[in-house]
Amino acid sequence: MTIAIPAIRTMRISPALAVCLAACACGLIGRVIETLRSAQPSLLLGLSPLELLAIFLAARLVLSSREAREAPPWVIWPAALLLIPPSGAGAWIVLGLVGLAQGLRTQGEARAGYLLFAMLGVAQLWVTIGFKVASGPLLTLDAQLIAWVMQGLGFTATRIGNVVEIPNGNTIVVLITCATFHRMPVAIIAALSLSAPAAARDLAPVIARVAAGYFILNMGRLCAMGWSPESYAFMHDGTGASLYDGAQTLLVFLAARRGRP
Numbered sequence: 001m002t003i004a005i006p007a008i009r010t011m012r013i014s015p016a017l018a019v020c021l022a023a024c025a026c027g028l029i030g031r032v033i034e035t036l037r038s039a040q041p042s043l044l045l046g047l048s049p050l051e052l053l054a055i056f057l058a059a060r061l062v063l064s065s066r067e068a069r070e071a072p073p074w075v076i077w078p079a080a081l082l083l084i085p086p087s088g089a090g091a092w093i094v095l096g097l098v099g100l101a102q103g104l105r106t107q108g109e110a111r112a113g114y115l116l117f118a119m120l121g122v123a124q125l126w127v128t129i130g131f132k133v134a135s136g137p138l139l140t141l142d143a144q145l146i147a148w149v150m151q152g153l154g155f156t157a158t159r160i161g162n163v164v165e166i167p168n169g170n171t172i173v174v175l176i177t178c179a180t181f182h183r184m185p186v187a188i189i190a191a192l193s194l195s196a197p198a199a200a201r202d203l204a205p206v207i208a209r210v211a212a213g214y215f216i217l218n219m220g221r222l223c224a225m226g227w228s229p230e231s232y233a234f235m236h237d238g239t240g241a242s243l244y245d246g247a248q249t250l251l252v253f254l255a256a257r258r259g260r261p
Contacts, residue, residue, distance in 0.1 A: 016102040017062050019079050019094065020117045024055050026083050026091035027124055048183070049249055050190035054120050057193035061113030065106070089128055096121030112197035116189065123185035131182050138181050142174045142222065149223050157226070164226060172226045180218040187214050187252055194256030209255040217247055 013021075028047060035046035079094050099118030103111050131138070139162035146164050150157035157166045162174045176182055191210045192203055221244050225232040234240040 013063070016098060016114070017059065019083070019098050020062075020102075020114070021055075021059060022083055023079075023091045023095035023098070023121070024117075026086075027088050027095065027121075030086070030088045048186060049245075050252060051120070051124075051186050053252075054116060054186070054190045054193045057196070058113045058116035058120070061109045061116070061193075061196060065108050065110035065113070089125060092121045092124040092128065094121075096125070109197050116193050116196060119189050119192070120186075123189050126185055127183055131176060131179070135176055135179070139174050139176070139179055142180050142219075145219060146172070146174070146222050146226060149219065150226055153223075155226070166226050169226050170229045170232045172222065172232065174222065178218070178222065180215055184211060184214045187248060191252045191256040194253065206255050210252060213251040213255065214248065217244065217251065 028051075031046040079098050083091055083094055096118050099114045099116070099121060103114035103118055106114060140159075143159045143162045143164050147157040147159040150164070150166055150169065155166050155169050157164055157169070159165075163171065164174070165171045188207050188210045191206050195203055195206050221235055221240075224240070225235045231240075235244065
């Protein structure tokens with residue numbers, strides 16, 4: 001403890017890192033406020049442990065490096081000013097641009113940290129804007145896959161748009177929040193943050209494992225929700241929902257651990 005306290009006191013956050021952290025805070029605050037206004041706020045106030053993990057590890061990489069170069073004022077001040085208007089999408093754009101610009105100026109762990117910030121900004125833009133634009137075919141794809149799996153299990157399942165009708169089970173509607181490809185990028189970046197810094201050839205298997213595991217987990221959850229009204233309640237609101245969240249987190253840690261040399 002006597003060693004850690006002086007280290008904390010002498011820790012200096014660079015302007016670029018401060019902007020990245022401020023952008024993360026601005027991007028998440030809207031979700032926190034919305035959750036607080038709900039009838040039953042969640043324990044994490046609508047935040048995902050995976051995105052918080054990615055932010056923490058990216059910042060730690062930047063702080064642990066001595067190779068970081070200061071970003072010029074003409075980059076920092078406009079970026080900071082863009083965070084003043086209350087816009088979640090604007091905050092993620094700033095995070096992506098500053099993270100990429102600073103990642104190109106630095107080396108080693110600092111570069112890995114800033115590039116993680118940049119990728120997180122892009123992933124959050126996909127979650128908030130990109131997926132909504134492409135949601136039609138992606139939701140239909142999820143619904144069709146569920147229908148095929150349920151048919152293979154002996155159910156009479158038919159798909160109409162993003163609705164899977166299962167007369168001898170439980171009809172489900174695939175919405176954005178439960179779509180496979182909605183938050184998959186955030187899970188991938190969380191695994192990359194656990195594996196970084198590493199060569200691209202070592203990170204590619206991590207991405208593949210998280211994507212495959214996330215797909216299997218979400219398909220399993222959606223199919224379980226279509227099995228019966230009771231299984232739907234268990235997986236959507238009950239203990240099953242917590243188990244699913246825990247399985248996602250475990251998947252990220254296992255994929256990242258295997259990704260390390």
